[in-house]
Amino acid sequence: MAKAASVEFIGVEKKYGQVTAVRDVSFRVEAGTLVTLLGPSGCGKTTTLRLVAGLELATGGKIMIGDQDVTALGAAERDVSMVFQSYALFPHMSVVENVMYGPLASGASRKEAEAMAREKLALIGLSGFEKRLPSELSGGQQQRVAVARAIVLEPSVLLFDEPLSNLDAKLRRKVRDDIRDLQQRLGLTVLYVTHDQQEALAVSDKVIVMDNAVIAQEGTPADLYERPRTRFLADFIGEANIVEGRFGADAGGVTFAAGSTSFGLGDIPVPEGASAVALRPDRIQLTLDPAGAFTIHRVAYVGHAREYLVTAPWGEMLVIRPLRERAIAAGTRVSLEIDLGAAIAISG
Amino acid sequence: MRRRSADRGGVELIAAGLALVAFVILPWSYAGSQQSGLAWATGGRWLMLAPVLLSLIAGLLARGGPNTAKLRIVLTGLGLFLLVAYAFFGSWLDGQPLISHGLGAAVLAGALLVQGTRSLAAAGDFKADRWVATTTWAIVALVLLFVFFPVVRALASAFLDTKGNFDLGAFAERFSAPEIWNANCLVGRGGCGVVPNTILLGVCAGACSTFLGLAFALVAQRGGLKNTKVFDALSLLPIITPPFVIALALVVIFGRTGIVTTFLDRTFDIPRSRWIYGLPGVLISQVLSQTPLAYMILRGALQGISPSLEEAAQTLRASPWLTFRTVTWPLLRPAVAAAFLLGFVESLADFGNPLVLGGSFEVLSTKIYFAVAGAQHDPGRAASLAIILLALTLTAFWLQTAWLGKKSYVTVTGKGDAGLPLPLPKPLRFAALSVVVPWVVLTILIYGIILVGGFVTDIGRGAMTPTLQHFVTGFAVEIDKSGLFFSGSAWDSFFVTVTVAAIAAPLTTVIGILTAYVLSRHNFVGKWAFEFLTMLSFAIPGTVIGVAYIIAFNVPPVEVAGTGLILIFCFVFRNMPVGVRAGLAALSQVDRSLDEASTTLGARTGTTVRRVTLPLLKPAIIATLVFSFVHAMTAVSAIIFLATAKYNMATVYIVNRVEAGEYPLAIAYSSLLILFMLAVVLGIQRVVGERKIGRRSVASPVVTMGAH
């Protein structure tokens, strides 16, 4: 689909009375990519999405779609479609009528509209369900109808608001992959909202993490996982042990001292003002050491690995080790070693 | 192991004991003789002994627990059957005249009912739940006695000749009278019969009030107005306004000597006429009183349309107008039809407005009234007319369930998006506002007249000298040696009304809410019949109930006509469906697992209801209390048949003043009633407060139904 366009926010702000739902947000979604807005509930993701759709108008800043400034355009005038969290299927129309709605509203004849609708229904695998009412479909099928309805006009931007939240856990992974597949097959520009970090990492070309109405950090999934800049990000994306301490340097690279314990971290970047490290639980080695400063507090077998809760002088730490390593019993004294280059220096 | 106490039949034994004591000591009848049941029996009515003996035997057998359950069902069932059979058909059995039944009989019947239903539960019916069994059957018995029996009895009198013998010919003659069916007006020759009149009025009133209600709902919900309080106030009005009051105000404004008429006459030389009497006047007053109802239905429907549907349409490039036409309106249509049908039914049931404004334009409800109350006193004819009115009403309700039941859409939503509703397209907003504003002005004018009218000499003739004379006539209070003396002529009816309303309201609430509980939480054989029975009186116009009560309860075995008791029964069973509806609505919000949780924790059903369900039902209970109290104070159609000089009601007193041409006093009394009820409703609303849900605030559910 050649029509896919980029989306750009330049210093966008949205206020509801006293509440600022989105503050000074700038980002860019390249044409043909899938970008997720990720963040805890209430951080302003849905508002951002609705600003792209034109369902809300910005109270400050500028929104571009392709080369067009759409800041002041309403939803019906933007070439953007949306898949709603509740799907918002028209309950009084059959499946095919739902999908035909867009073409008809844009002035297509019934015949053209129906042909377009049937094509898209076939594309998402719902041929044969044309005459049913939405209430006669399962949740997953309803969602696919909503997707077909949204792509039938071949919009330059397609929006998803928490598309998996009304599906049961088993379906989620499949629907997630289907959406990614569709996006790549048709070369769509997709902006996708979720509060689930795994979902975001799995589907995105780029992830924009929001916190409290502003963008906390953006980057590829790998960027965000490996180089979170703040404690919030390290904690929010993946699991992390946050340890406060002081950075130093020696011949081997960066060192880190937490209380009386000191670690060599290897050659990692340490930003100005960094005061803690984030340690991913699977990047820490445990060694039996009767004189070690750490004690295994609890061991849990979780199928694909063992999880250790380790008592450290500064608190508890989570360590995950593969099953092929020998199990260590609770109560055993150990020493810790951090994989070189795996620790992440963070601020705040 | 269930922690429920084992049933040792204690309750049954106590019930049997009470029955025996009541039979021996309490007066058997309500009116007339004060003899006990035993005295009647030993006085030659030996058949009356059977039920009490059966009750005693069953009570003793109850010790045996479930083993004797089947036998006890047979015994108590037989006992109840004999009691009822002797009460209604005793004269065929022993040739003696029927006697009136009262407290003694009620206790015995109640005891048999409790024994029988507990035995049913012991035998495994009602999932072995004794409490539900008794409640269900008690409600059935009451509804049969106070709704089903009088209606059937009264309607049957359409088939009786003046001597009380069955005569199909008499029915055919009454039923086919040209004054009923004649449709000359449709072809432009003279007046119509009462049925075409009624249908014409109903259709017009339904259509107009729906149209106006829709305009109001659109403006209130989507009009972009900051303050919609005035609409909420408007929706309160029909609840607290006695039905004929609007007609009264219309006469004062547009009657021959009315304010506007006089003004037009003096200023523009437009001659005075009596146009307001007849179809136009009745229609306007009905539309005025029904519009708020249509407004509430349609506003609720508008609120129920998920905003994301309209947003979805917008993202699919639909303009606001197209969105309204293809999404909002189709989803609103079932509610529009519902509002129309309800308006139609309300118009059929309305009695006060046609009485005051009808003139020579007769409708079924007034015709029924005059057939009974007029000089002709012809219950047979009243009954035939009632059959027609009932048939029309039931047809409308049937249409509603059969047709609308299928038409309403299941909106499929999981977790919601909280979107913004679409503002009205500009032309539509303009059109709606241009309907709404004049109507609001007219409404304000009407209530202004009512409030001012009581304080001037005669507003209906333009005599505007301020005076308190009318209030003195109606509500004077004197103080003498013996204390306060309420010498005003209206006080009696006011006190009776408040007393009756205050007694009826809690009873209505208990029965209504219990019924809702049974309906929503328990399944049993014949539940649909139970549901139909309890909703029956909702579909029966007040005039029909009034005729039915006066015909059926004027003679033994249940002889309560002319007492205060009949007023209470009438209100309780007429308003009960409102409690049922409110209760059902509230219960459907409450997850069943909540009370199942309580039950599995070992609580009995009764405890579950008290501890878990009742607190959750509080809003519904309060709404029902308020509604039934207020409705008991404003109703007129049924009660006008039942009020007497001794037990007069406020509305009936006012109607009588209107018929005697004493408008100022009628207006003064009406304004007092409206203010009194406003105080009651607002007072309770203040105490209960508003519930906040999500981002929108939702007013506590005030149950609505027109008063007639």
Ligand SMILES: Nc1ncnc2c1ncn2[C@@H]1O[C@H](COP(=O)(O)OP(=O)(O)O)[C@@H](O)[C@H]1O
């Ligand atoms: N229509 C509205 N009026 C007032 N406040 C709103 C409205 N919509 C959203 N907000 C507020 O803006 C903030 C962000 O909301 P939202 O974008 O829905 O969050 P998210 O989708 O990330 O959970 C919240 O604090 C919310 O309460």
Ligand SMILES: [Mg+2]
């Ligand atoms: Mg959201």
